[in-house]
Amino acid sequence: MxxxxxxxxQLSKEKMPKRPVLRNLLWAFMIxxxxxxxxxxxxxxxxxxxxxVKEAASPTTVVMVGIGAVLTGAGLYDRLVKRAGMxxxxxxxxxxNAMVAPAMEFRAEGLIMGVGARLFTVAGPVLAYGMAAAFxxxxxxxxxxxxx
Amino acid sequence: MSxxxxxxxxxxxxxxxxLILDLARLTPGQVLVLFVVAGALMGGLGVYGAFxxxxxxxxxxxxxxxxxxxxxxxxxxxKQKGPMxxxxxxxTASAGGIKAAVLFGLAASLIFKPKA
Numbered sequence: 001m002x003x004x005x006x007x008x009x010q011l012s013k014e015k016m017p018k019r020p021v022l023r024n025l026l027w028a029f030m031i032x033x034x035x036x037x038x039x040x041x042x043x044x045x046x047x048x049x050x051x052x053v054k055e056a057a058s059p060t061t062v063v064m065v066g067i068g069a070v071l072t073g074a075g076l077y078d079r080l081v082k083r084a085g086m087x088x089x090x091x092x093x094x095x096x097n098a099m100v101a102p103a104m105e106f107r108a109e110g111l112i113m114g115v116g117a118r119l120f121t122v123a124g125p126v127l128a129y130g131m132a133a134a135f136x137x138x139x140x141x142x143x144x145x146x147x148x
Numbered sequence: 149m150s151x152x153x154x155x156x157x158x159x160x161x162x163x164x165x166x167l168i169l170d171l172a173r174l175t176p177g178q179v180l181v182l183f184v185v186a187g188a189l190m191g192g193l194g195v196y197g198a199f200x201x202x203x204x205x206x207x208x209x210x211x212x213x214x215x216x217x218x219x220x221x222x223x224x225x226x227k228q229k230g231p232m233x234x235x236x237x238x239x240t241a242s243a244g245g246i247k248a249a250v251l252f253g254l255a256a257s258l259i260f261k262p263k264a
Contacts (some may be wrong), residue, residue: 021170028166029159032210036158039205040151057208057217058244064209065245069252073260086165089176090183090210091158092245098180099249103257115257119250122177126211127246130184134218134238137192138226148226148234 024085031084035091039064061092068096073104098122150204157199157206165210180211187212191219217241 042063046056068091071077077097081088088094102118109118120127142148161183169179190196196216200207207213221241225233239246 025163028162032162033155033159036206036209037155039209040154061245062248065248073256087162090162090165096249100253100256103253104262107257119253126184129181130215133185133188138222148223
Protein backbone atom coordinates (compact mmCIF):
# COMPACT_ATOMS: atom_id res chain seq x y z
CA MET A 1 0.00 0.00 0.00
CA UNK A 2 2.68 2.44 1.11
CA UNK A 3 4.91 1.35 -1.74
CA UNK A 4 2.14 1.82 -4.27
CA UNK A 5 1.47 5.28 -2.98
CA UNK A 6 5.06 6.44 -3.35
CA UNK A 7 5.14 4.91 -6.82
CA UNK A 8 1.95 6.79 -7.66
CA UNK A 9 3.38 10.07 -6.41
CA GLN A 10 6.51 9.48 -8.44
CA LEU A 11 4.48 8.74 -11.56
CA SER A 12 2.21 11.76 -11.17
CA LYS A 13 5.24 13.96 -10.64
CA GLU A 14 6.78 12.63 -13.84
CA LYS A 15 3.59 13.06 -15.82
CA MET A 16 2.79 16.54 -14.53
CA PRO A 17 3.39 19.05 -17.31
CA LYS A 18 6.56 21.01 -16.62
CA ARG A 19 5.95 24.73 -16.42
CA PRO A 20 7.93 26.40 -19.19
CA VAL A 21 9.49 28.74 -16.64
CA LEU A 22 12.04 30.45 -18.87
CA ARG A 23 9.64 31.07 -21.72
CA ASN A 24 7.07 32.44 -19.26
CA LEU A 25 9.66 34.83 -17.87
CA LEU A 26 10.63 36.11 -21.29
CA TRP A 27 7.01 36.77 -22.24
CA ALA A 28 6.32 38.45 -18.90
CA PHE A 29 9.33 40.71 -19.44
CA MET A 30 8.46 41.71 -23.00
CA ILE A 31 4.74 42.35 -22.49
CA UNK A 32 5.07 43.85 -19.00
CA UNK A 33 7.84 46.12 -20.25
CA UNK A 34 5.84 47.15 -23.29
CA UNK A 35 2.82 48.10 -21.17
CA UNK A 36 4.99 50.22 -18.87
CA UNK A 37 6.55 51.83 -21.93
CA UNK A 38 3.07 52.72 -23.13
CA UNK A 39 2.39 54.18 -19.67
CA UNK A 40 5.52 56.30 -19.96
CA UNK A 41 4.27 57.69 -23.29
CA UNK A 42 0.87 58.51 -21.79
CA UNK A 43 2.52 60.21 -18.79
CA UNK A 44 4.76 62.24 -21.09
CA UNK A 45 1.73 63.29 -23.10
CA UNK A 46 0.10 64.74 -19.97
CA UNK A 47 3.36 66.40 -18.96
CA UNK A 48 3.46 68.06 -22.38
CA UNK A 49 0.06 69.54 -21.47
CA UNK A 50 1.86 71.31 -18.65
CA UNK A 51 1.36 68.88 -15.77
CA UNK A 52 4.09 67.99 -13.29
CA VAL A 53 5.10 64.34 -12.86
CA LYS A 54 2.89 64.15 -9.77
CA GLU A 55 -0.11 65.75 -11.46
CA ALA A 56 0.26 63.45 -14.47
CA ALA A 57 0.14 60.28 -12.34
CA SER A 58 -3.61 60.17 -11.84
CA PRO A 59 -4.75 60.85 -15.44
CA THR A 60 -2.12 58.37 -16.66
CA THR A 61 -3.62 55.70 -14.41
CA VAL A 62 -7.12 56.51 -15.66
CA VAL A 63 -6.02 56.17 -19.31
CA MET A 64 -4.18 52.90 -18.66
CA VAL A 65 -7.19 51.50 -16.80
CA GLY A 66 -9.37 52.57 -19.73
CA ILE A 67 -7.10 50.79 -22.22
CA GLY A 68 -7.15 47.64 -20.06
CA ALA A 69 -10.94 47.77 -19.78
CA VAL A 70 -11.53 48.20 -23.52
CA LEU A 71 -9.11 45.40 -24.44
CA THR A 72 -10.83 43.20 -21.86
CA GLY A 73 -14.25 44.04 -23.29
CA ALA A 74 -13.03 43.12 -26.76
CA GLY A 75 -11.79 39.78 -25.40
CA LEU A 76 -8.16 40.60 -26.21
CA TYR A 77 -6.67 41.13 -22.76
CA ASP A 78 -7.39 37.63 -21.49
CA ARG A 79 -5.55 36.24 -24.52
CA LEU A 80 -2.65 38.52 -23.71
CA VAL A 81 -2.56 37.29 -20.11
CA LYS A 82 -2.51 33.66 -21.27
CA ARG A 83 0.77 34.39 -23.03
CA ALA A 84 2.33 37.01 -20.77
CA GLY A 85 1.18 35.76 -17.35
CA MET A 86 2.14 38.31 -14.73
CA UNK A 87 3.44 40.57 -17.53
CA UNK A 88 -0.22 41.17 -18.30
CA UNK A 89 -1.56 40.90 -14.75
CA UNK A 90 0.86 43.04 -12.73
CA UNK A 91 0.51 46.36 -14.64
CA UNK A 92 -2.49 48.54 -13.78
CA UNK A 93 -4.10 47.46 -17.08
CA UNK A 94 -4.20 43.96 -15.56
CA UNK A 95 -5.86 45.35 -12.45
CA UNK A 96 -8.53 46.80 -14.73
CA ASN A 97 -8.81 43.42 -16.45
CA ALA A 98 -9.23 41.71 -13.07
CA MET A 99 -12.18 44.00 -12.33
CA VAL A 100 -13.83 44.08 -15.75
CA ALA A 101 -13.52 40.42 -16.81
CA PRO A 102 -15.41 38.83 -13.88
CA ALA A 103 -18.01 41.62 -13.97
CA MET A 104 -18.71 40.75 -17.60
CA GLU A 105 -18.59 37.01 -17.01
CA PHE A 106 -21.10 37.03 -14.17
CA ARG A 107 -23.57 39.36 -15.83
CA ALA A 108 -25.98 36.42 -15.93
CA GLU A 109 -26.11 36.41 -12.12
CA GLY A 110 -27.66 39.85 -12.20
CA LEU A 111 -26.52 43.45 -11.99
CA ILE A 112 -26.22 43.47 -8.20
CA MET A 113 -24.61 40.22 -7.05
CA GLY A 114 -23.29 39.42 -10.52
CA VAL A 115 -21.73 42.56 -11.97
CA GLY A 116 -21.61 44.69 -8.81
CA ALA A 117 -20.05 42.12 -6.50
CA ARG A 118 -17.73 40.41 -9.02
CA LEU A 119 -16.09 43.71 -9.93
CA PHE A 120 -14.24 43.29 -6.64
CA THR A 121 -13.27 39.60 -6.66
CA VAL A 122 -9.60 40.47 -7.16
CA ALA A 123 -9.72 44.22 -6.59
CA GLY A 124 -11.29 43.71 -3.15
CA PRO A 125 -8.34 41.86 -1.60
CA VAL A 126 -5.85 44.16 -3.35
CA LEU A 127 -7.59 47.28 -2.03
CA ALA A 128 -8.15 45.87 1.47
CA TYR A 129 -4.55 44.77 2.03
CA GLY A 130 -3.13 47.76 0.16
CA MET A 131 -5.07 50.12 2.40
CA ALA A 132 -4.16 48.16 5.52
CA ALA A 133 -0.45 48.11 4.64
CA ALA A 134 -0.44 51.81 3.72
CA PHE A 135 -2.18 52.64 7.00
CA UNK A 136 0.19 50.62 9.19
CA UNK A 137 3.34 51.85 7.43
CA UNK A 138 2.23 55.47 7.56
CA UNK A 139 1.02 55.27 11.17
CA UNK A 140 4.36 53.86 12.29
CA UNK A 141 6.21 56.53 10.32
CA UNK A 142 3.95 59.21 11.82
CA UNK A 143 4.56 58.00 15.36
CA UNK A 144 8.30 57.70 14.88
CA UNK A 145 9.09 60.81 12.80
CA UNK A 146 6.08 63.08 13.34
CA UNK A 147 5.34 63.20 9.58
CA UNK A 148 3.61 60.46 7.63
CA MET B 149 16.52 57.20 -21.68
CA SER B 150 13.48 57.32 -19.42
CA UNK B 151 11.69 55.10 -21.94
CA UNK B 152 14.37 52.42 -21.77
CA UNK B 153 14.24 52.31 -17.98
CA UNK B 154 10.45 52.26 -17.94
CA UNK B 155 10.53 49.20 -20.20
CA UNK B 156 13.35 47.40 -18.41
CA UNK B 157 12.25 48.06 -14.83
CA UNK B 158 8.57 47.39 -15.57
CA UNK B 159 9.51 44.20 -17.38
CA UNK B 160 11.74 43.04 -14.54
CA UNK B 161 9.00 43.63 -11.95
CA UNK B 162 6.73 41.41 -14.04
CA UNK B 163 9.49 38.78 -14.30
CA UNK B 164 9.83 38.79 -10.51
CA UNK B 165 6.08 38.36 -10.16
CA UNK B 166 6.09 35.52 -12.70
CA LEU B 167 8.94 33.81 -10.85
CA ILE B 168 7.07 33.99 -7.55
CA LEU B 169 3.91 32.71 -9.26
CA ASP B 170 5.70 29.74 -10.85
CA LEU B 171 8.08 28.79 -8.06
CA ALA B 172 5.93 29.43 -4.99
CA ARG B 173 2.84 28.16 -6.85
CA LEU B 174 0.68 31.08 -5.78
CA THR B 175 -2.41 32.32 -7.60
CA PRO B 176 -2.24 35.62 -9.55
CA GLY B 177 -4.52 37.22 -6.92
CA GLN B 178 -2.12 36.27 -4.13
CA VAL B 179 0.83 37.68 -6.07
CA LEU B 180 -1.04 40.95 -6.67
CA VAL B 181 -1.78 41.33 -2.94
CA LEU B 182 1.84 40.53 -2.12
CA PHE B 183 3.08 43.18 -4.56
CA VAL B 184 0.70 45.93 -3.49
CA VAL B 185 1.69 45.38 0.17
CA ALA B 186 5.38 45.34 -0.82
CA GLY B 187 4.87 48.61 -2.70
CA ALA B 188 3.30 50.21 0.36
CA LEU B 189 6.11 49.00 2.63
CA MET B 190 8.82 50.23 0.27
CA GLY B 191 6.93 53.50 -0.13
CA GLY B 192 6.94 53.95 3.64
CA LEU B 193 10.67 53.28 3.79
CA GLY B 194 11.26 55.90 1.09
CA VAL B 195 12.78 53.31 -1.26
CA TYR B 196 10.01 53.24 -3.82
CA GLY B 197 10.01 57.00 -4.31
CA ALA B 198 13.62 56.87 -5.49
CA PHE B 199 12.68 53.96 -7.71
CA UNK B 200 9.86 56.00 -9.31
CA UNK B 201 12.20 58.91 -9.99
CA UNK B 202 14.50 56.53 -11.80
CA UNK B 203 12.06 54.31 -13.72
CA UNK B 204 8.97 56.51 -14.12
CA UNK B 205 6.02 54.51 -15.43
CA UNK B 206 8.15 51.35 -15.09
CA UNK B 207 7.59 51.74 -11.35
CA UNK B 208 4.18 53.43 -11.22
CA UNK B 209 2.26 51.30 -13.76
CA UNK B 210 2.93 47.89 -12.09
CA UNK B 211 0.83 47.20 -9.01
CA UNK B 212 3.46 48.03 -6.35
CA UNK B 213 3.07 51.59 -7.64
CA UNK B 214 -0.51 51.42 -6.40
CA UNK B 215 0.63 50.68 -2.84
CA UNK B 216 3.22 53.43 -3.14
CA UNK B 217 0.54 55.91 -4.31
CA UNK B 218 -1.55 55.08 -1.24
CA UNK B 219 1.35 55.78 1.15
CA UNK B 220 2.21 59.00 -0.69
CA UNK B 221 -1.44 60.08 -0.47
CA UNK B 222 -1.47 59.53 3.27
CA UNK B 223 1.70 61.61 3.59
CA UNK B 224 0.07 64.51 1.73
CA UNK B 225 -3.19 64.24 3.66
CA UNK B 226 -1.49 64.12 7.07
CA LYS B 227 0.49 67.22 6.13
CA GLN B 228 -2.76 69.06 5.37
CA LYS B 229 -5.15 67.82 8.04
CA GLY B 230 -3.20 65.89 10.64
CA PRO B 231 -3.75 62.30 11.79
CA MET B 232 -7.15 62.10 10.10
CA UNK B 233 -5.15 61.95 6.88
CA UNK B 234 -4.18 58.39 7.85
CA UNK B 235 -7.77 57.47 7.04
CA UNK B 236 -8.49 59.65 4.03
CA UNK B 237 -5.16 59.82 2.20
CA UNK B 238 -4.80 56.40 0.60
CA UNK B 239 -8.15 56.37 -1.18
CA THR B 240 -7.95 60.03 -2.18
CA ALA B 241 -4.69 59.40 -3.97
CA SER B 242 -5.80 56.18 -5.65
CA ALA B 243 -9.35 57.33 -6.40
CA GLY B 244 -8.74 58.02 -10.10
CA GLY B 245 -7.71 54.47 -10.93
CA ILE B 246 -10.31 52.80 -8.74
CA LYS B 247 -13.22 54.87 -9.95
CA ALA B 248 -12.14 54.52 -13.58
CA ALA B 249 -12.00 50.73 -13.19
CA VAL B 250 -15.45 50.63 -11.54
CA LEU B 251 -17.05 52.84 -14.20
CA PHE B 252 -15.39 51.07 -17.12
CA GLY B 253 -16.22 47.70 -15.56
CA LEU B 254 -19.89 48.57 -15.24
CA ALA B 255 -19.98 49.96 -18.77
CA ALA B 256 -18.14 46.99 -20.28
CA SER B 257 -20.42 44.46 -18.62
CA LEU B 258 -23.40 46.23 -20.16
CA ILE B 259 -21.90 46.70 -23.62
CA PHE B 260 -19.77 43.62 -24.29
CA LYS B 261 -20.74 39.97 -24.30
CA PRO B 262 -18.08 37.74 -22.72
CA LYS B 263 -16.25 35.51 -25.20
CA ALA B 264 -16.57 31.91 -23.99
